[in-house]
Amino acid sequence: MKKYNVAVVGASGAVGEELFRILEEQKFPVANLLPLASSRSAGETIEFNGEEYKIEELTDTVFEGRGIDIAFFSAGGNISAEFAKYAVESGAVVIDNTSHFRMDPKVPLVVPEVNPEDIELWEESGIIANPNCSTIQMVQLLKPLHDLYGIKRVDVSTYQAVSGAGKKGMEELVQQLQDFFAFNLDNSEVKAFAHRIALNVIPHIDKPLENGYTKEEMKMVNETNKIMHSNFAVSATCVRVPVLRSHSESITITFQDDVDVDVEKAREVLANFENVKVIDDLPNSKYPMPSIATDTDYTYVGRIRKDNFAPNILHLWGVADQVRVGAATNAVRIAQKWIKLEDA
Helix, strand or coil, X not given: CCCEEEEEECCCCHHHHHHHHHHHHCCCCEEEEEEEECCCCCCCEEEEXXXXXXXXXXXXXXXXXXXXXXXXXXXXXXXXXXXXXXXXXXXXXEEECCCCXXXXXXXXXXXXXXXXXXXXXXXXXXXXXXXXXXXXXXXXXXXXXHHHXXXXXXXXXXXXXXXXXXXXXXXXXXXXXXXXXXXXXXXXXXXXXXXXXXXXXXXXXXXXXXXXXXXXXXXXXXXXXXXXXXXXXXXXXXXXXXXXXXXXXXXXXXXXXXXXXXXXXXXXHHHCCCCEEECCEHHHCECCCHHHHCCCCCEEEEEEEECCCCCCEEEEEEEECCCHHHHHHHHHHHHHHHHHHHHC
C-alpha cells in the first residue's frame, strides 16, 4: 500500500491529539509525520505508532521540501487563513477543520457518508473543508430521511458539550464542579463561557448576529444546505450544557406536505446508513446519550417518533462524540476517500 506524508497543524490541541489516535486506530498509511503548532508548543513531543515526534513551529516555510501529501489543519480559522496556502503551494491537500473555508464556493464541504462525490472538487483550491461538529452529526441523520421522503424544514436544538470550546472549556467545568463541592462555586472563575457552566445551561454559543441567531446557529443553517445540495429551511438553537464530551441534538423534521411518515421505515433507513446506530427502546430506557457516544465513531439516534398532530413531521434525538465524529474522525474519513480517489 502506498504511504503518505502527513502534517497535523494544531498538534497539541484536543482535535490534533484525537487525530493522532484515529490515524493509529485506522492504520492510516503514514510514511512520515510532521506535527506542527505555535511557538509555545514547539519542542514538545507526541507519540505516534510507538515513536516520538517533536512538534515543530508552524511557519510560512515549514512545508517547503517536506513532501507533505495531506495536511490536517485544526488550529483555528485565523491560522488556516494565514498558513493553509503554504501547504497547498507545497503540493499538499489541506483538510481544514476550522470554519474559515466552509462557505467558500471554491472549497468542497464534506461529510463522507453524505456527499463523498464533492471530494473530487478539491483540486480547484487544494482544500477540503470539514463542517461544524453539530452539522456533521445532523446531516448524517438527515441524509437517509431526505432521500426517503424529501425534507421541507428542519428545526434543531443542540445540547453541546464543553469540549466544543476546547481544553479550556473542559478544564473550566471541572474546576467549577470542584469549587461546588468545596462550597466555593460563587467565587469560581468564568472565562471560557459567557456564564458559569457548572450546574447551568447557556443558550449562547459563538457571536450574536443581527438576525437574533448566533454564528454557531447560522453555521448549521448554511452548511447543511451546502453539504446536502438542498434548499430546505433550517432553524437552530445552540445550547452549551455541563457535559464534558459528545453533543446531543433534538431534531424536528418536516417532510413534504403529502408525506405520511412511517416510523418503522424511518428507523430502517437510519439503521442501514453508514456509521449510524439506532438505539430506540424508550420502555426499557434505551436511547442515545453522551455516555454511550463518547470515544466512538458512530452517530447514535433514538426517540424516533411521529408528530401527534401532523403526519409529515418526525422527531428524533441524535448524539455523537463531536471531537471524533464531529472533527477528527470526519477529517480522517475525508482523507481516506481522497486516497481512494487519487488511486483510482
